[in-house]
Amino acid sequence: MRQLQILALLFSAPALAQPLPAAPATAATPAPVVKPSAVADANAIRVLLAPEVETTLVAQMAGRIEVLNANLGQPVVKGKLLIGIECGESQARLRMAEAELVAARDTLTGKTGLKKLNAAGDLEVSTAQAAVDKAKGAVSLGRSQVAYCSLNAPFNGRIARVYIKQYQGVNAGAPLVDLVSDGPLKLRLNVPSLYLRQLKVGTTFDVAVNETGKTYPAKVSAINARVDAVAQTVELEARIDGKHSELLAGMSGIAHFSFTP
Numbered sequence: 001m002r003q004l005q006i007l008a009l010l011f012s013a014p015a016l017a018q019p020l021p022a023a024p025a026t027a028a029t030p031a032p033v034v035k036p037s038a039v040a041d042a043n044a045i046r047v048l049l050a051p052e053v054e055t056t057l058v059a060q061m062a063g064r065i066e067v068l069n070a071n072l073g074q075p076v077v078k079g080k081l082l083i084g085i086e087c088g089e090s091q092a093r094l095r096m097a098e099a100e101l102v103a104a105r106d107t108l109t110g111k112t113g114l115k116k117l118n119a120a121g122d123l124e125v126s127t128a129q130a131a132v133d134k135a136k137g138a139v140s141l142g143r144s145q146v147a148y149c150s151l152n153a154p155f156n157g158r159i160a161r162v163y164i165k166q167y168q169g170v171n172a173g174a175p176l177v178d179l180v181s182d183g184p185l186k187l188r189l190n191v192p193s194l195y196l197r198q199l200k201v202g203t204t205f206d207v208a209v210n211e212t213g214k215t216y217p218a219k220v221s222a223i224n225a226r227v228d229a230v231a232q233t234v235e236l237e238a239r240i241d242g243k244h245s246e247l248l249a250g251m252s253g254i255a256h257f258s259f260t261p
Contacts, residue, residue, distance in 0.1 A: 045255040047189045047207055049247060053155055053181035059170045060148040061085060068166040070177045076153040083164075083176055087149030094142030101135035108132050157182045160249075180249050187218055187238040189255055193227045196234060198259050207240065209253040217241045218255070 067084030076082065108128040114120035161178035164170060187207065191199070203220045217240070224235040238255075240247070 045189050045191050045257070047187050047253045047255045049185045049209070049249055049251040049253070050188050051157075051180040051249040052183050052186055053157070054160070054179065054249070055154070056178050057082070057151055057154075057176045059085065059151075059172055059174045059176055061090070061145065062171045063087065063149070063169070065164055065166050065168050065170065068162075068164070070159050070162050072159055072162055074159045075182060076157055076159065076179070078153055078156050080153045081150055082153055083151040085149045085151075085170070087146060090142065090145040090149060094139070094146050097135065097138035097142045101132070101139050104128070104131040104135040151176065153179065155179075155181055184239060184243065185247055185249060186221070187236075187240065187255070189236050189238070190228070190231070190233040191236060191255075191257075193232045193234050195257070195259075196223075196227075199223065199236075203257075205238075205255050205257045207238075207253050207255050209247065209251055211248075211251045212246050214246075216244065216247075 063085035065083060066086050067081065069080070070076075070082045108125070108131070111120050111125045111128040115122070115125050157179050159177055160180045163175045163177065170176070199220065201220055201223060205218055205220075206215050207218045208215045218238045219241060220236055220238045222237040227234045
């Protein structure tokens with residue numbers, strides 16, 4: 001009887017859990033195909049457009065800005081007044097020096113006349129002459145200091161940056177404006193030193209300027225006398241043929257030479 005009960009329990013129990021069916025195998029994701037990158041043009045050389053002349057004009061004396069005729073991008077003519085600094089003290093010193101010169105000359109004239117009358121010696125005359133020379137030097141110094149009050153454009157060009165505002169106080173040596181020449185731009189580039197085998201002043205090449213999207217003919221105008229031993233490059237300067245008003249200093253591009261190193 002005991003055995004029959006055990007058998008009944010076995011047949012009446014729920015079926016043992018069956019192992020879950022295996023998930024269908026998914027196809028392996030193919031590795032992305034990496035296309036070989038385009039090989040850079042061996043003859044493509046980076047180029048920077050630079051002005052023929054550029055400079056930062058600085059204050060040559062301390063003072064307050066009274067006149068400011070400089071605006072960003074403004075064209076200027078050589079000799080035009082750009083900045084005027086308050087100059088009352090320097091002008092007063094100049095007037096004092098000029099007055100001292102007049103007095104020294106009068107003294108010299110008197111001493112010279114007395115010498116002719118044997119009433120003054122050579123030492124007195126020479127001392128009076130030295131006083132005149134000293135006064136002349138003071139006048140020259142005063143005129144130079146007054147000239148520092150006016151800052152004129154040293155060449156035809158354009159204002160690239162203005163550092164000051166009108167009525168602002170400045171110290172000697174403070175930057176005032178950046179000025180770039182208004183004329184043909186020059187190109188600066190570094191080429192592999194192996195180019196020297198075929199490169200010379202006058203060699204022509206093409207320049208594709210990024211900002212304009214145009215290509216311009218250019219010609220090598222100067223070759224550096226020294227090769228960069230680390231980078232194995234040599235610096236060149238070149239000129240773009242013709243005048244192109246759309247080109248500005250600071251633009252960049254790619255130079256293409258017709259030969260390979």
